Amino acid sequence: MYLRQKLAGTPWLMDGADDLASDLGYLPLALAQAAAFLLDRELTCAEYRVRFADERRRLADLVPESSALPDEYQYTIAVTWSISIELADRLRPAGLARPLLEVASLLEPNGMPLEIFAAPSLAAYLADRRGGRHGRPSRDDILDALHALHRLSLANFDRDARMIRVHSLVQRAVREATPTTRQPSSATAAADALLATWPAFDVDWSRVQASQGCAVVLRAVARRWLEPAHPVLFRAAHSIGTTGQASKAVEFLTALLELDDEAPIDAGDALALCVNLGYWSGRSEEDVDGAAHSVRICEIFADECLQALGQDDVRTLAAKNNLAHWKGRAGDVGGAIELLTRLSQEAAGTVAADPGLALTVDANLAFWRGVSAGFGNVADTLELQLRRCLQRVGSDDAIAQVICGNLAYAQALAGNPARAVELAEALVSVRTRLLSPDHLDTLKIRTFQAEWRGWSGDAHGARRAFERLLSDYRRIKGTDDHDALEVAAYLAIWEAATGDLEGAIHRLEQVVDRQQPTGTVGYALAVATDNLASLKSRAPHAARGDRDIRDECADGWRMATAQIGRLAAGQHLTPAPPTIACGPDEVQYGALYAFAHAFHSRAIEYSTYGMAIDGLRWGNLTMALADVLAEDVRRKAQAFAEAQWRPLGPVSIALTNRRVLLKIGSEWSSWFLAHLVSMEPMDDNWSLTLYFEGTSAVMLTGPYVPWLTAAISTLVFATTWPNGYAPPSPNGVPNPLGDDWLDLKTLRHFTF
The missing domain is CATH 1.25.40.10 (Tetratricopeptide repeat domain)
Structure with missing residues (x-):
């Protein structure tokens, strides 16, 4: 508004006025002097913004000469703040305000964590700046100096949020006024303090975000000095x-x-x-x-x-x-x-020089050996690694936590779920202390712990553990949150295992009803839908409700037959709103869910799903996830290396003109249609096997697989249905409940 008033007589200069006002933080002094400069040089606001953004220009070059300054502001921006800084630096404790402001001028203007200014390394720097005459300043001294800056409007001291804010124009004026001989030491002091006070774990998101912002600004403005x-x-x-x-x-x-x-x-x-x-x-x-x-x-x-x-x-x-x-x-x-x-x-x-690197390499080696030969076969190796890691870095180290989680998973697959529960309990204790009881990483390992408790034969204990988990998830994330719905779906399994069949059915119906309105076919819905159908088939007297699995299969069948008719009439597949990140010229045609298997033999290598925890210098540490958790744990380790179809569990599926994507756990994997060799619909068309060149075959089963079959056949082979197989008939829907694929699913994916 101010710029528009001042430039009303020269409207051609107002291009970019609102953006310029934002750049200047709406400060009256800055706006007045910018307006005078624009009129004097006949620059548009947009042209002034280009000059203002160039850090190589000093603020003195962006305001009028003293004779052209507006009457109400006879001092330039730099001079005005220089006077205020000089006054603040004379206030008790003398000599702290200026060096503190020089450090603050290199960090995020919209919020610097107060902890940065309490770092011991910064106190040492401040003592050096004062010549050592007063010794190292105390925390109270530093707080008093920050308060002095706040009193003179050079900084905003938000005690409630524990944040310091400094206007970007003040920061720029301070940087320009800092002698070049002092700039490297100020930048190093800011960097050292930021590093020393960086949150050890990304728990407090506002503080983590502020620290990240400080690093980004520091990199940008101090690149020549740091x-x-x-x-x-x-x-x-x-x-x-x-x-x-x-x-x-x-x-x-x-x-x-x-x-x-x-x-x-x-x-x-x-x-x-x-x-x-x-x-x-x-x-x-x-x-x-x-x-x-x-x-x-x-x-x-x-x-x-x-x-x-x-x-x-x-x-x-x-x-x-x-x-x-x-x-x-x-x-x-x-x-x-x-x-x-x-x-x-x-x-x-x-x-000796870097114990973390050796531990990281050994942990990664054990992980990939577990992927290759089965995690149950590397339990002894992981036990030895954990003992060695605890001796070198202690139980709180991130590497130790990862190895402990991998070992627990391996022991569960090796048929020792009691040991897995013991290890998970230790990991829960560490994460509760270092993070918090409500941190998502703590809740995730509790999910594993509850599952393995059931594997050990304590079905009632598993049920109670999942009930507590569900209560915590709902309190923290809400009743309809995806994670809460997923835990509810798992709880239903242990309710059924303890004899509460009707309670399990009711809970799964709630999961389906709450997830369905979002329009997404997520993992929790896939598990719940399949298990709900199985439980209803086992308890016909309890099979009540609007979302019978037969209705869903009938919907899928009608979708498939209608699409085949449209394609046969010369119409094209209809693009769908994208649910994934598509590449150039890539078009998504659908999103659905199914139950997936992949075929593996000893000669075929495959990948699993994991998370990485990075060290500062060496990159990553991989943590095993439950790629396949089988019902019969004691058979799993022995059978893992055999050639067989291995379940991937319920998956979300996306189909594009280039790929079939499966989301297993939290990650997407792609099978490229250009590599598709053949496809085989089976079992009355409820299942589809896709054979690809150079990778394992994948089998998909579910209510919407007939639609997927017709779509892929059209995209790859230009036929509405694979040659040699009878397409779905619009005259009747096969009964899905007699097939094994609708049996109760206890195969699922969790992440540490």
């Missing part, structure tokens, strides 16, 4: 990536590698950044294509580290570890095991 590979930058990239922002982690690391000639970067530091960049590049993709792409990146970086740093350098070993991780994620499990086996011997020599 060491390019300062540890806080690695910590920031790790935090950004592990909070679900892998693409932003890639952007952050890429920007570090694009520093100009004024801030040269050491070759070794550049390679350390590249190691992390390669890891997060793969994490930023959602399917095996992203893993394969990351393999290529990591191969390049590993070779460069080897040539520049040598075989024994920690960064070289880290690059190889990341390469092995992405080989496994891309399906080359054998290659991952071979590389990690060699790497384990090489990393053994780094134990």
Whole structure:
């Protein structure tokens, strides 16, 4: 409004006025002097914004000469704040306000955690700035200095939120006024304090987000003064990536590698950044294509580290570890095991300098061996690893927690669920203490613990544990939250196992009814729908309600027959609203759910699903998930290596003109239609087997599989139904309840 009033006589200068006012934070002083400058130079607001955004220009270059200053503001921005800073620095405790503001000028203007200013390293820096005459300032001294800045409107001290805020224009004026000889020490002090006070775990999201913002601003404004590979930058990239922002982690690391000639970067530091960049590049993709792409990146970086740093350098070993991780994620499990086996011997020599790296490599090796041969077969190895890890780094270390979780899972599959419950209980205790009882990571391991308690023969104990879990999830995330619905679906299984068949049916009906209005066919709904049908078939007297499984199958059958008729008449598949990230020219045609199996033999290697916990220098630590949890645990370990169809569990499915995507757990995997060799509908068309070149076959079963069969056949083979098989008849729907695929599902996916 102010700019529009001042520029009313020159409307051609008002282009971008609202954006400029926002850039200036609506400060009257800044707006008045900007308006005077625009009129004096006949610049549009948009043109002024370009100059203002250029950090190489000083604020003095963006205001009128003293003779042209507006009457109500006879001092420039820089001079006005310089006077205020001088006054604040003279207030008791003298000599603290200016250096504190210089540090704050390098961090996120909209919120810096108060803890940064209480860091011991910052207190040491402040003592040095005062010449050591007054000793190291106390916490109260620093709080008083921050309050002085607040009194003079140079900062906002929000005690309730425990945040310090400084207007971006004040920050810029302070940076310009800081002598060049002092800028590197201020930047290092800010970085050291930020690193020292970074939340150990990403629990307090507002503080984590503020810390990430501080690192981003620090990287941008102090790039010429700060060491390019300062540890806080690695910590920031790790935090950004592990909070679900892998693409932003890639952007952050890429920007570090694009520093100009004024801030040269050491070759070794550049390679350390590249190691992390390669890891997060793969994490930023959602399917095996992203893993394969990351393999290529990591191969390049590993070779460069080897040539520049040598075989024994920690960064070289880290690059190889990341390469092995992405080989496994891309399906080359054998290659991952071979590389990690060699790497384990090489990393053994780094134990004294970096014990975490050797433990990480050994943990990853055990994980991929478990994927290859069955986790039940690596339990003894993991027991030894856990003892070694506890001796070196203690139970609170992230690596120790991962190994403990993997060992619990392996013991469950090896037929020792009691040991699995014991390990899970220890892990729950650690996470409750380090995170909180309500943290999602704590709740997830409690889910495993409840499941394994049932496996050990204590069905009533499992039921009580799931009842407590469900109460906690509903309190924390709400009744209709996806995780709460999923736990409710699992609770129903143990209600049925303890004889409460009608209670289990009622609970599953609630899950289906609450999930259905969202329009998504998620994992909880898939499990609940299948199990509801099975329980109703076992208890006909309890089979009441509007969503009988026969009705759903009839809907799917009608959809398939109607689509076949439209396609036969020359119409095309109808695009659907996308539920996944599609590539260029990729079109999604549907989203559904089914129960999936994949065929594996000893000669076929496959990938599982996991999460990564990153170290600051070496990349990742993979944590095993329950890829397949079988009803008969005692048979699982022996049967795992046999050639067989292995259940993947209920899955969400997306179909595009290029891919069939299955979401198992929390991750999507792609089967490319260009590699489809043949397809075989079976069992009265409720099941479909897809055979692909170069990867395992996949079998899908469910109410909407007939529709999927017609759609894939049209996309790949230009026929409305696979040749040699009878298409669905519109005259009748086969009875699905006589088939085994609707039996009670106790196969499911959890994540630690």
